[in-house]
Amino acid sequence: MSKLSYKPLSQSTWKDFENLFGAVGACAGCWCMHWKLKRSEFMQSKGERNKVKQHKIVQSGIKPGILLYKDGEAIGWCAVEPRIAYPVMANSKVMRPPDDFEVWSISCFFIRKDHRKKGLSVQLLEYVKEYCKEHSQISGAKIIEGYPYDIKKMTAPPFVWTGLSNAFLKAGFKEVARNSPTRPIMRFFL
Numbered sequence: 001m002s003k004l005s006y007k008p009l010s011q012s013t014w015k016d017f018e019n020l021f022g023a024v025g026a027c028a029g030c031w032c033m034h035w036k037l038k039r040s041e042f043m044q045s046k047g048e049r050n051k052v053k054q055h056k057i058v059q060s061g062i063k064p065g066i067l068l069y070k071d072g073e074a075i076g077w078c079a080v081e082p083r084i085a086y087p088v089m090a091n092s093k094v095m096r097p098p099d100d101f102e103v104w105s106i107s108c109f110f111i112r113k114d115h116r117k118k119g120l121s122v123q124l125l126e127y128v129k130e131y132c133k134e135h136s137q138i139s140g141a142k143i144i145e146g147y148p149y150d151i152k153k154m155t156a157p158p159f160v161w162t163g164l165s166n167a168f169l170k171a172g173f174k175e176v177a178r179n180s181p182t183r184p185i186m187r188f189f190l
Contacts, residue, residue: 002071006127008063014055016067016074025051026110027161032065032079035086035107066131068124075115078124079108080132083145095147098177098185103145104132109163121163125171133190144188146173151182
C-alpha cells in the first residue's frame with residue numbers, strides 16, 4: 001500500500017503545486033485565486049497571471065494550503081487560510097458567516113483525476129485538522145470552516161471544488177448554518 005504524506009505549499013513545494021495544477025492551473029486557470037480576487041480581476045488574470053499572483057503569495061512566506069502526496073508525488077490540494085485571506089467570500093450570500101468568530105476557511109480541493117473517488121478529500125481534511133491544531137498557537141486557529149456541496153446527484157468534480165458535505169461529516173465537521181439548500185457551512189472546533 002502506498003504511503004500518503006502532506007506538506008504545506010511553500011517555496012520548496014511550489015514545483016509540486018505547479019505539476020499538480022498543470023498547464024491550465026487546475027480548473028480553467030484558477031490557480032486557487034477564485035476567492036482572493038474580485039470577479040473582474042480574477043477573469044482578467046485567468047491562467048498565467050493568477051499563477052504569478054499565487055506564487056507571490058507563497059514567496060511572501062504565506063502557506064495557502066496543503067499538498068497531498070502519494071509515493072512522493074503531489075496528487076491533491078486543499079486550500080486553507082484565515083477567512084480574511086478570501087475577501088470575495090465577504091460578498092457571498094451562500095458563504096455569509098453565521099457569526100463573527102475568526103475562522104480558518106477551507107476554500108478548495110483539487111484531486112488529480114486518476115486519484116478521485118478514493119476518499120482522499122477526507123484524508124486531506126483529517127490532515128488539515130492536525131495542521132491547524134499544530135499551528136494554533138501561532139495562527140490563532142480555533143475553528144476550521146468549510147462550504148461544501150450537499151448534493152444527491154453526482155456532479156463532475158470540477159464543479160464541487162469546495163468539497164462534498166459527506167466528506168466533511170466523515171472528518172468530524174458539524175453543520176452550523178445553511179444559507180442555501182445545497183450549501184451548508186460546516187465547522188470543526190479545535
